[in-house]
Amino acid sequence: MASVKVRFVFPGGKKIIEAEGQPGERLLDIAHHHDIPLEGTCEGQMACSTCHVIVSRADFPKLPLPSEEEEDMLDFAGGVTATSRLSCQIWLKEEWGSLEVQLPADVRNMQGR
Numbered sequence: 001m002a003s004v005k006v007r008f009v010f011p012g013g014k015k016i017i018e019a020e021g022q023p024g025e026r027l028l029d030i031a032h033h034h035d036i037p038l039e040g041t042c043e044g045q046m047a048c049s050t051c052h053v054i055v056s057r058a059d060f061p062k063l064p065l066p067s068e069e070e071e072d073m074l075d076f077a078g079g080v081t082a083t084s085r086l087s088c089q090i091w092l093k094e095e096w097g098s099l100e101v102q103l104p105a106d107v108r109n110m111q112g113r
């Protein structure tokens, strides 16, 4: 299987970390393997929203629609946009080829909440 290129863009585009993930891998786990500051406190139980990312407009349509639980949890995330998702609910698919996500601006403030 071909890997999927993942780009993590830090707030303001000041820093970009490029990673590769395997199909079926969870975006939150890839972030953790590369020391991206996404907390994911609840480990994917959809109870924290600290794993919030903003998917690029170009890539957003590739993703399956969020579940109702995910949408409800996104209501609690800071800096939510129309292309916001929870990274614990994104499993890479080979056909995407690549995926670009931005970290929300208040990602640091969420730590310790």
Ligand code: FES
Binding pocket: 028, 039, 040, 041, 042, 043, 044, 045, 046, 047, 048, 049, 050, 051, 052, 073, 086, 087, 088, 089
């Ligand atoms: S890790 Fe808590 S909602 Fe994603």
